[in-house]
Amino acid sequence: MxxxxxxxxxxxxSSESYKGVxxxxxxxxxxxxxxxxxxxxxxxxxxxxxxxxxxxxxxELYEAKxxxxxxxxxxxxxxxxxxxxxxxxxxxxxxAARMVAKKKRELAFPLRWYSTPNLxxxxxxxxxxxxxxxxxxxxxxxxxxxxxDIEIISVAHAxxxxxxxxxxxxxxxxxxxxxxxxxxDFYSLSEEERYTLSKxxxxxxxxxxxxxxxxxxxxxxxxxxxxxxxxxxxxxNDFSALPEHCLNHKTKRELDKILQDLESNDIRNAKLDVSIxxxxxxxxxxxxxxxxxxxxxxxxxxxxxRYDDLLAIFGEDHLPAVGFxxxxxxLQDFLETHDLLPTTTSPTDLYICVLDKxxxxxxxxxxxxxRKEGINVAIDYTNKKAGDQVKTASKLFIPHIICIxxxxxxxxxxxx
Amino acid sequence: MxxxxxxxxxxxxSSESYKGVxxxxxxxxxxxxxxxxxxxxxxxxxxxxxxxxxxxxxxELYEAKxxxxxxxxxxxxxxxxxxxxxxxxxxxxxxAARMVAKKKRELAFPLRWYSTPNLxxxxxxxxxxxxxxxxxxxxxxxxxxxxxDIEIISVAHAxxxxxxxxxxxxxxxxxxxxxxxxxxDFYSLSEEERYTLSKxxxxxxxxxxxxxxxxxxxxxxxxxxxxxxxxxxxxxNDFSALPEHCLNHKTKRELDKILQDLESNDIRNAKLDVSIxxxxxxxxxxxxxxxxxxxxxxxxxxxxxRYDDLLAIFGEDHLPAVGFxxxxxxLQDFLETHDLLPTTTSPTDLYICVLDKxxxxxxxxxxxxxRKEGINVAIDYTNKKAGDQVKTASKLFIPHIICIxxxxxxxxxxxx
Numbered sequence: 086m087x088x089x090x091x092x093x094x095x096x097x098x099s100s101e102s103y104k105g106v107x108x109x110x111x112x113x114x115x116x117x118x119x120x121x122x123x124x125x126x127x128x129x130x131x132x133x134x135x136x137x138x139x140x141x142x143x144x145e146l147y148e149a150k151x152x153x154x155x156x157x158x159x160x161x162x163x164x165x166x167x168x169x170x171x172x173x174x175x176x177x178x179x180x181a182a183r184m185v186a187k188k189k190r191e192l193a194f195p196l197r198w199y200s201t202p203n204l205x206x207x208x209x210x211x212x213x214x215x216x217x218x219x220x221x222x223x224x225x226x227x228x229x230x231x232x233x234d235i236e237i238i239s240v241a242h243a244x245x246x247x248x249x250x251x252x253x254x255x256x257x258x259x260x261x262x263x264x265x266x267x268x269x270d271f272y273s274l275s276e277e278e279r280y281t282l283s284k285x286x287x288x289x290x291x292x293x294x295x296x297x298x299x300x301x302x303x304x305x306x307x308x309x310x311x312x313x314x315x316x317x318x319x320x321x322n323d324f325s326a327l328p329e330h331c332l333n334h335k336t337k338r339e340l341d342k343i344l345q346d347l348e349s350n351d352i353r354n355a356k357l358d359v360s361i362x363x364x365x366x367x368x369x370x371x372x373x374x375x376x377x378x379x380x381x382x383x384x385x386x387x388x389x390x391r392y393d394d395l396l397a398i399f400g401e402d403h404l405p406a407v408g409f410x411x412x413x414x415x416l417q418d419f420l421e422t423h424d425l426l427p428t429t430t431s432p433t434d435l436y437i438c439v440l441d442k443x444x445x446x447x448x449x450x451x452x453x454x455x456r457k458e459g460i461n462v463a464i465d466y467t468n469k470k471a472g473d474q475v476k477t478a479s480k481l482f483i484p485h486i487i488c489i490x491x492x493x494x495x496x497x498x499x500x501x
Numbered sequence: 502m503x504x505x506x507x508x509x510x511x512x513x514x515s516s517e518s519y520k521g522v523x524x525x526x527x528x529x530x531x532x533x534x535x536x537x538x539x540x541x542x543x544x545x546x547x548x549x550x551x552x553x554x555x556x557x558x559x560x561e562l563y564e565a566k567x568x569x570x571x572x573x574x575x576x577x578x579x580x581x582x583x584x585x586x587x588x589x590x591x592x593x594x595x596x597a598a599r600m601v602a603k604k605k606r607e608l609a610f611p612l613r614w615y616s617t618p619n620l621x622x623x624x625x626x627x628x629x630x631x632x633x634x635x636x637x638x639x640x641x642x643x644x645x646x647x648x649x650d651i652e653i654i655s656v657a658h659a660x661x662x663x664x665x666x667x668x669x670x671x672x673x674x675x676x677x678x679x680x681x682x683x684x685x686d687f688y689s690l691s692e693e694e695r696y697t698l699s700k701x702x703x704x705x706x707x708x709x710x711x712x713x714x715x716x717x718x719x720x721x722x723x724x725x726x727x728x729x730x731x732x733x734x735x736x737x738n739d740f741s742a743l744p745e746h747c748l749n750h751k752t753k754r755e756l757d758k759i760l761q762d763l764e765s766n767d768i769r770n771a772k773l774d775v776s777i778x779x780x781x782x783x784x785x786x787x788x789x790x791x792x793x794x795x796x797x798x799x800x801x802x803x804x805x806x807r808y809d810d811l812l813a814i815f816g817e818d819h820l821p822a823v824g825f826x827x828x829x830x831x832l833q834d835f836l837e838t839h840d841l842l843p844t845t846t847s848p849t850d851l852y853i854c855v856l857d858k859x860x861x862x863x864x865x866x867x868x869x870x871x872r873k874e875g876i877n878v879a880i881d882y883t884n885k886k887a888g889d890q891v892k893t894a895s896k897l898f899i900p901h902i903i904c905i906x907x908x909x910x911x912x913x914x915x916x917x
Contacts, residue, residue, distance in 0.1 A: 097816035098561055100603035103587060106555030108600050111614070114551045129848040130872045132879020134897070135530045139522035139633050140556065140619075145514055163579035166623065171519060184524050187516035193896035195883055198527070203556075207582065217555050232861055232882040243872075350865055400513035432545040445648055449766055456546045456659075463548020466648040467611055480609035481550070 105216030115429050117219070120248075120413050120420075121201045124221035127244045128199035131236065133223060136198050138180045140205070144170035146179050161205050173205035177222040177410065178367070178395070185226055186399035194227030215414055223389075224408030231339055234371045234391060235346045237407045241375060241389070242352050244411065249425045255386065258358035259343060259373045262390075264336035265362075268318075271331055272311055278304060286319055289360050294320075322359050336370075343371065367392040371407070382422045387411040429482055436478035437464045440471055440490035447494050521632030531845050533635070536664075536829050536836075537617045540637035543660045544615035547652065549639060552614050554596045556621070560586035562595050577621050589621035593638040593826065594783070594811070601642055602815035610643030631830055639805075640824030647755055650787045650807060651762045653823045657791060657805070658768050660827065665841045671802065674774035675759060675789045678806075680752035681778075684734075687747055688727055694720060702735055705776050710736075738775050752786075759787065783808040787823070798838045803827040847898040853880045854890035856906035863910050 102108045109117055125135065144162050161173040174180060177200055185192065200222045208214065223240050225233045238257060245255055269279050281304045289297060297320060305311050317326035324332065331337060340357060347355050355373075363372045372390030377383055389409025396404045420426050435455065437448050445466070452462040463483070465474045471488050478486045487501055518524045525533055541551065560578050577589040590596055593616055601608065616638045624630065639656050641649045654673060661671055685695050697720045705713060713736060721727050733742035740748065747753060756773060763771045771789075779788045788806035793799055805825025812820045836842050851871065853864050861882070868878040879899070881890045887904050894902045903917055 098599070098814050099559070100599045100815045101559075102599075103555060103557045103559050104583070104585065106557050108555075108603075109553035110600065110604065111550040111552050114553050117553065118551065129877050132849045132852070132877060132899075134527040134848060135534065136527050137525035137530050137533065139519060139524075141519045141522050141621075141633065143515070143517075143519050161581070165577070167520070169520070183514070183516045183518075184526065187524075188526065193893045195881065195893075197879060205557075217557065228882050230882040230884075232880075236880070236882075346862075346865075349862065350869065398514050399516045432550060433548040436548070446762075446765065449762075453766060461545050461548060463613060464648075464652070465611065466644050466646040466652075468646075477609045477611075483548075 107215065107217070112429050116417070116426065117413065119427050120416060121219060121221075123247050124201055124244055124411065125199065127247045128221065128223050128240060130243065131197070131240050133197040133199040133240075136181070136184065136200050137202065138174075138177075138184065138200075140173050140203060141171050142174050142180060142183075144172040146183060147172055147175065159206055159208065161207055174202070175204055175206050177202050177204065177220065178224070178392070178408070181222065181224055181408075182395040182406075183399065185404065186396050186401045189396075189401055189404070195233070196226040197224075198226070199223045212418070219413040221411040221413075222408065223410075224406055226404060226406045229393065229405035231342055231346075233405075233407050235343055235350070237389060237409060238343070238347060238355065238373055239350055239352060241373070241387070241409050241411070242347075242354075245375065248416070248420060250419075250423065252354040254378055254423050255354065255419075256376050256378050257347075257352070257355040257373055258361050258376060259340065259355055259371065260358055260361040261336050261340050261371050262362070262368055263370045264334070264340060265359075267334050267336050268327065268331055271328075272308070272314075274308075282315075282319075283362055286360050286362055289319070319359055322357070324357060324359070340371070361388070363388060363390055367395050369393045373409070377419050377422065379422050382418065386415050386419055431482040431484070433461045433463050433481065433483045435460060435462045435485045435487065436474075436481070436483045437462060438471055438474035438478070438486060438488040439465055439468075440488055442468065443491060444489050444494050448489060523631065523633070528845050532833070532842065533829065535843050536832060537635060537637075539663050540617055540660055540827065541615065543663045544637065544639050544656060546659065547613070547656050549613040549615040549656075552597070552600065552616050553618065554590075554593075554600065554616075556589050556619060558588050558590050558596060558599075560588040562599060563588055563591065575622055575624065577623055590618070591620055591622050593618050593620065593636065594640070594808070594824070597638065597640055597824075598811040598822075599815065601820065602812050602817045605812075605817055605820070611649070612642040613640075614642070615639045628834070635829040637827040637829075638824065639826075640822060642820060642822045645809065645821035647758055647762075649821075649823050651759055651766070653805060653825060654759070654763060654771065654789055655766055655768060657789070657803070657825050657827070658763075658770075661791065664832070664836060666835075666839065668768075668770040670794055670839050671770065671835075672792050672794050673763075673768070673771040673789055674777050674792060675756065675771055675787065676774055676777040677752050677756050677787050678778070678784055679786045680750070680756060681775075683750050683752050684743065684747055687744075688724070688730075690724075698731075698735075699778055702776050702778055705735070735775055738773070740773060740775070756787070777804070779804060779806055783811050785809045789825070793835050793838065795838050798834065802831050802835055845898055847900070849877045849879050849897065849899045851876060851878045851901045851903065852890075852894035852897070852899045853878060854887055854894070854902060854904040855881055855884075856887055856904055858884065859907060860905050860910050864905060 147160065160175045163171055165171050181198060185196065201219055202222065203217055203219050205217050207216065223237065225237060242257065285300050285304060298316065301315055302312055305315060314326050317323040344355055344357065361372055361374050368390040370391040370393065372388065374388035375386045377386055387410060391407040393403060393405045395406065437452060439445060439448050448464050452464055455462050465477065467474065475486055485501055563576065576591045579587055581587050597614060601612065617635055618638065619633055619635050621633050623632065639653065641653060658673065701716050701720060714732065717731055718728055721731060730742050733739040760771055760773065777788050777790050784806040786807040786809065790804035791802045793802055803826060807823040809819060809821045811822065853868060855861060855864050864880050868880055871878050881893065883890065891902055901917055
């Protein structure tokens, strides 16, 4: 094809990316790598090893758990030419569970796994919510020990610290589904009462107090004697509203032990919060969420919990598991709010500005020698004026520059 | 949802991945990271900086270049609910060109960019060809200097060396589209003759010599006087079959200069090869391919070339560019063939086997102190027998193990 015919055929394409996803120019990629590498390094400090998988998964992996409707509406799902239904993964946990189920007999438990995959969801892009985002996933499989719950929360805390966050910038809110179930059992709440109560808890912070009170009374309309207890317990996060029996129950004592051990590990910004229920169906016991404490950005950053039954969908035995997922977009907002973003630096150590074509071979030899020493070197071949070449290097944040022409090579002296 | 109802609802899902893609268990991920990081490090040695983008691209990006039919047949393309046609990127160069076009006025040229994206193609999976693979992409934008061509080939050579490949394990075959055009012009070949000749060159090594001769004679049936020249030039890669005029042409002298400069940079396994034409439409001048020289795996590993017109599809001016793409699957086959794969190691430095629940707090404190020193530490909470805990650590390739019980903590002595 000749150049002319190419020009004629062109329709002048848009240079915009697909809607709701990001282009990572080198400066953006620098920041993105900083975020993902800091996450990965912290997970490795605690003995976690990296795994990975394709973004393409058979759709049934999500349908089993969440019902077909949700898969269709909130995910990228399509049919391939072999008539298979394929989904771009919206979360990593089902993939991790699938992989563990597949090699359960070969793997050495406890298994400490982490990954920093990209995930997709089909929704209107907005602040903190894009169609594609990355997420640190940290999971500990094969032990139901409370120590595992404590470790997972400690890793979450350590990741925040690794980004330079101080304890007054974020707070860890902890609850337990098993404990909530116990409270509901104790008060003999029906399935419907539990369900509507959970929904109310979930939107508690988004509605006015009066609305909350009337909704609660409406849900518990047959149980007027419980109104005061639940207004204090759920409305005011006041655990002391509950009777001794609940407060001494194993599930509550476990929550207390988690808090106590976190404190003796120097984690002092954790607290119990009855309003933490978490969206995913699969959590079974401890759940937690990390909040930004700044007034202008006061919201949930990420969270996790214990999910001991997820392998059941693969016909495998019960396998205890606890973990969390931390998204890059929300985290980057947090880092911006608290002025914790790093300054861009270049991976290139030295830029050689060449002022004369005759010294290219000298530049090559020198660069080659330096590269063998582990120094990253770029050479400018543009034949632009020295000033312009230096400008290029500064724009790229390259810390060292030398300019060479015939004089420099002859005298063997250079200005760095 | 209670545990019972979950159990009932489960359909016993398959734990297999989607067809033609890979799961990366920690051992696989170790190898994959080794491959991608070695590629990245080598690119950075030459002053390249990383960029990235989403795997989702508007389909028109590929339709403009290659015709709609190819996009449909060989790519994952679907329509989103906003009626946009979306493609999972089959190659990275159009994305890089799109990003450069978008910020052409802000970017500092020459631009040295690399990326290690995953790419998708819809085809029957086979050895060396999966539906998803990763690829190092290295591109130098903004200079038409021959030095840039030489640098790109040098980076390709350096990547192979970084994997431990010796010069006798691979060979770099170089050609030039501009030179081929000149030869065709010189012999006044028609558009159709050029096209069918290119196709013949492409399959030269797959057909028998007799078939090649008869096909060539058939293509040049009106030009019997050229048969001998082309049988030697194309059939035997014998450039001396061409007349002085062609051999002294600028395009041939440039090829010679590339070879000569590579040699003075200590790259001695490059040679001219008339059969290198490369599949993509967008190449304009120098093209090259790297071959495995081992008899049992003698095939093209990867390649690249100069493409100076790709930005035209975005309505932008001509921008010189040269680059290459190197796939992970083919490379891994090469490393296996030549016994160059690394031994798996663990990112975890120390495994603490805990023999008594009472010493957990001691284990936590110790681990915490070591982690602050930059040591990666995992703790075993399984309460299994010491031997089983040690076995777990060995299975994970963790180099150091200590076992602690009450005695050890009391006496403050440990066995490493």
